[in-house]
Amino acid sequence: MRILSYCKINLCLEVLGRRPDGYHDLATIFQTVSLGDELILKPNQSSCIRLLVDGNAPTGEDNIVHTAAKMLLRSKECGIDIILRKGIPSGAGLGGGSSDAASTLEAVNKLCNLHLSHEHLLTIASSLGADVPFFLYGGTAVGRDRGDKISPLPYRREYYFLLHVPPFRLERKTQRVFAALQPREYTDGTFTVQLSRKIAAGQQITNADLYNSLFPAAVRVWPQLARRHDALQEITHQAWVLSGAGPTLYTIVESFQVGKKLLEDLRQLDGQSFLVRSTPVAREYQDL
Ligand SMILES: C[C@@](CO)(OP(=O)(O)O)[C@H](O)COP(=O)(O)OP(=O)(O)OC[C@H]1O[C@@H](n2ccc(N)nc2=O)[C@H](O)[C@@H]1O
Ligand SMILES: Nc1ncnc2c1ncn2[C@@H]1O[C@H](COP(=O)(O)OP(=O)(O)O)[C@@H](O)[C@H]1O
Structure with a gap:
């Protein structure tokens, strides 16, 4: 089985x-976008898990x-061979x-005929990380509690986004950004409620609707992020927003053509830039 496993941005994060x-x-709104990792999975008879990683992970x-x-495979007969090719920048x-x-x-559940329910997979996903349950849904969804209680939103419109991934990295980055957050930066979830209503009603969203409470904390962790954010706004004349705990910044572009032109302009910056579209699903399957 071959899978293209998409990444996410947070349209709103409070x-x-x-x-x-x-x-x-x-209170967050996740959106999957068309930049992915490739996973190739094949069951084996030796009851062991063999993983080959190609890329930065x-x-x-x-x-x-x-x-x-x-x-999933603890005390099961089935084993699995996995190849992971990273296309999504790590951290x-x-x-x-x-x-x-x-x-x-999802793949091991299918390939090894484990017949675990969606609810069972959600519990395991949540124990792996706060962001993992969302990827059992994909598309557009609200995340509450630790970000792991997911309520899907209808997928009404396709959007193009430019992603810019600055070259800064840090061990245990998410933990550090949350630790740098100050209580006065807490909000009450209103942005998320307003944006989710707009999405559910099928209205067009713009850069003015996007919000991320973690931006000031991320700048405390990476002071260079503020300059990078300003440079992106100056080059593109568009507003840019942080995804998750960063350091990726993104902006909605009005069309693929406008996105391509702006992507050219971003080549003067170090790091990586991508033009992506929103996706209604978390992954694409291709039987081998
Ligand atoms: C911030 C977000 C927003 O989507 O994205 P990323 O920037 O990591 O992609 C996520 O909530 C990240 O989810 P995930 O990366 O799965 O986090 P985890 O491994 O569960 O947690 C890493 C650390 O982040 C902090 N953490 C995470 C989630 C949360 N709701 N509160 C927290 O305080 C905790 O310090 C935790 O030890
Ligand atoms: N399959 C994987 N892909 C990427 N990173 C991984 C993977 N498995 C473990 N990691 C570790 O998890 C950390 C967070 O990775 P990632 O999910 O890419 O970032 P983020 O939490 O910023 O969205 C990485 O720094 C890496 O050490």
């Missing part, structure tokens, strides 16, 4: 407060794909590892 378990309560047992497969706020993990859960 932090409501800190939880007793050290996590934060979120941990190898072997340190990869979340391995952990996801192991959680960028695009949820690449979470997407790979959810794709692995």
